[in-house]
Amino acid sequence: MAEAAVQAGCQFYAGYPITPQNEVPEYMSRRMPEAGGIFIQAEAELSAINMLFGAASAGARCMTSSSSPGISLKQEGISYIAAAELPCVIANVQRGGPGLGNIRASQADYFQSVKGGGHGDYRLIVLAPSTVPELYKLTMNAFDYADYYRNPVLILSDGILGQMVEPIEIRPYEPILDLPEKDYVLDGCKGRKPRVIKTLYLHPADSLMQWNIHLEEKYKKICKELQLTEEYETSDAELVIAAYGITARIAKGAVDMARTKGMKVGLIRPITLWPFPERDFKTLAKRVKKFLVVEMSNGQFIEDVKLAIECKRPVEFLGWGGGWYPSAENIFEKIEKIWSD
Amino acid sequence: MKLARPETLYDQATHYCPGCGHGIVHRLLGEVIDELGIREKAIGTAPVGCAVLLYDYINCDIIECAHGRPPAVATGIKRVLPDRVVFTYQGDGDLAAIGTTETIHTANRGENITTIFINNAVYGMTGGQMAPTTILGQWTSTTPAGRGSNQEGPPLKVCELLSSLGGVAYLERVAVSSPRDVGQAKKAIRKAFETQIKGKGFSLVEILSMCPTDWKQSPREAVNFVNNQLKQVFPLGVFRDLVP
Numbered sequence: 012m013a014e015a016a017v018q019a020g021c022q023f024y025a026g027y028p029i030t031p032q033n034e035v036p037e038y039m040s041r042r043m044p045e046a047g048g049i050f051i052q053a054e055a056e057l058s059a060i061n062m063l064f065g066a067a068s069a070g071a072r073c074m075t076s077s078s079s080p081g082i083s084l085k086q087e088g089i090s091y092i093a094a095a096e097l098p099c100v101i102a103n104v105q106r107g108g109p110g111l112g113n114i115r116a117s118q119a120d121y122f123q124s125v126k127g128g129g130h131g132d133y134r135l136i137v138l139a140p141s142t143v144p145e146l147y148k149l150t151m152n153a154f155d156y157a158d159y160y161r162n163p164v165l166i167l168s169d170g171i172l173g174q175m176v177e178p179i180e181i182r183p184y185e186p187i188l189d190l191p192e193k194d195y196v197l198d199g200c201k202g203r204k205p206r207v208i209k210t211l212y213l214h215p216a217d218s219l220m221q222w223n224i225h226l227e228e229k230y231k232k233i234c235k236e237l238q239l240t241e242e243y244e245t246s247d248a249e250l251v252i253a254a255y256g257i258t259a260r261i262a263k264g265a266v267d268m269a270r271t272k273g274m275k276v277g278l279i280r281p282i283t284l285w286p287f288p289e290r291d292f293k294t295l296a297k298r299v300k301k302f303l304v305v306e307m308s309n310g311q312f313i314e315d316v317k318l319a320i321e322c323k324r325p326v327e328f329l330g331w332g333g334g335w336y337p338s339a340e341n342i343f344e345k346i347e348k349i350w351s352d
Numbered sequence: 353m354k355l356a357r358p359e360t361l362y363d364q365a366t367h368y369c370p371g372c373g374h375g376i377v378h379r380l381l382g383e384v385i386d387e388l389g390i391r392e393k394a395i396g397t398a399p400v401g402c403a404v405l406l407y408d409y410i411n412c413d414i415i416e417c418a419h420g421r422p423p424a425v426a427t428g429i430k431r432v433l434p435d436r437v438v439f440t441y442q443g444d445g446d447l448a449a450i451g452t453t454e455t456i457h458t459a460n461r462g463e464n465i466t467t468i469f470i471n472n473a474v475y476g477m478t479g480g481q482m483a484p485t486t487i488l489g490q491w492t493s494t495t496p497a498g499r500g501s502n503q504e505g506p507p508l509k510v511c512e513l514l515s516s517l518g519g520v521a522y523l524e525r526v527a528v529s530s531p532r533d534v535g536q537a538k539k540a541i542r543k544a545f546e547t548q549i550k551g552k553g554f555s556l557v558e559i560l561s562m563c564p565t566d567w568k569q570s571p572r573e574a575v576n577f578v579n580n581q582l583k584q585v586f587p588l589g590v591f592r593d594l595v596p
Contacts, residue, residue, distance in 0.1 A: 049432065051431065057424070065430075066429070066432050197414075200412055205414065207413070209407065
């Protein structure tokens with residue numbers, strides 16, 4: 012993830028130590044100066060995200076990373092950055108919660124990631140990689156989405172993905188979008204009128220509402236253009252597992268086990284959690300009998316699955332919070348039980 | 353006598369109350385930026401507080417920050433654009449209460465930015481609550497019996513606090529409560545920006561300023577309060593100067 016950021020031209024990284032993502036700031040502390048970028052170990056998560064607010068306003072591609080409790084602390088700054096329409100990349104290597112929780116992998120920050128987190132009506136683009144090579148690819152893409160839509164992008168990873176070792180091919184960065192000129196940057200008003208980046212809208216009375224409408228229009232555009240999924244063995248599936256991130260990868264194993272037993276089971280894996288890939292879920296719901304949601308939380312992601320299919324099919328659930336993660340066998344047992352019903 | 357308006361100030365009446373010190377400090381800031389010829393390379397931060405509309409008055413690039421976070425935001429800007437002149441404009445609640453962490457660490461890292469710190473011993477915009485710099489015995493809307501009666505502790509002295517930090521290049525406390533003080537305040541602001549331009553590290557000017565509205569005083573009484581009381585608690589002077 013850190014190298015992908017460097018390859019994508021990330022010029023500024025600020026972070027604060029927290030397990031299980033310390034490898035990122037440690038790598039960046041060495042790699043950023045080498046690549047001509049800036050690394051700052053911030054005094055606080057709040058400071059780190061506000062350093063990004065400054066770096067993004069100065070036109071730099073910038074990134075921070077943390078884990079669940081640290082991401083909670085960053086929410087104030089994330090709200091401001093989203094409100095000011097500045098691009099940046101935030102990575103959350105999720106751990107168990109609530110509170111200090113534990114340092115095992117978790118997916119319990121789903122609501123925080125896709126429903127807001129900070130104050131006000133705003134949205135983050137949320138990407139959920141399920142392998143290390145995909146983490147590499149999506150980190151590069153995240154910078155493009157951030158610049159293209161002028162919006163913060165959150166990479167929602169977890170402690171397993173954050174700690175695992177997997178071979179990747181270091182590919183050079185190539186932009187996937189035609190990126191707009193940064194006409195908002197504060198770099199001194201030489202030859203132009205001064206620019207202001209602000210999030211306070213007091214006058215006229217409806218100015219904040221107008222700004223919210225402007226943001227909402229952008230969010231609608233993102234919803235239309237950026238719904239990404241991967242489907243596995245869904246063409247004839249009667250039962251489809253819905254899972255994201257590392258859970259989806261484990262679920263693939265369960266799908267294979269079920270298929271060898273002749274059970275028509277498939278998998279849908281959202282790659283974008285916001286915007287939620289409603290279209291693909293709706294299409295699947297037309298021909299699938301049942302869904303099984305698997306997530307490493309007590310049931311957050313399942314709400315969006317039900318909303319997307321408008322509860323037109325039964326949705327079973329397998330999941331626990333607090334650092335639980337499933338094995339392919341766990342999921343297969345659940346599949347067998349559902350299948351036999 | 354009519355003084356010409358500095359180019360760095362917009363031709364715009366301020367929203368500040370009669371007798372408030374912000375207008376004076378804005379004027380000084382405008383004059384210094386003009387004189388140093390840095391308006392087109394200056395990037396400022398506007399605070400949460402009475403000066404949030406700084407960008408309506410100061411004619412340069414400005415970013416409005418969350419409460420307490422301007423030093424972190426300025427750090428991000430300055431590190432990306434080291435040849436620009438970056439300043440924060442902050443009040444006492446912003447700088448010395450909710451943003452104490454950012455203030456201390458930005459100063460200690462020696463970030464090459466300039467902070468204009470308005471100390472008027474009260475939260476202005478929210479209606480006169482206790483500030484970290486409210487003096488002992490001072491009435492505010494949240495110290496109805498005077499500060500010190502309910503274990504609030506004594507006022508925080510920012511220049512004294514920061515003067516022990518290695519990254520600080522220039523620290524001076526001034527006031528804007530007399531013509532002589534205003535003259536010295538301008539010199540200090542100029543010195544602070546020069547310190548940054550020379551790349552010496554963190555510079556801060558603390559300015560004792562009037563808030564007649566929230567002190568429930570007349571503008572004249574407010575000037576006397578600064579001269580007779582605040583200056584006793586917050587002595588004026590240079591606390592650090594690495595560019596003599």
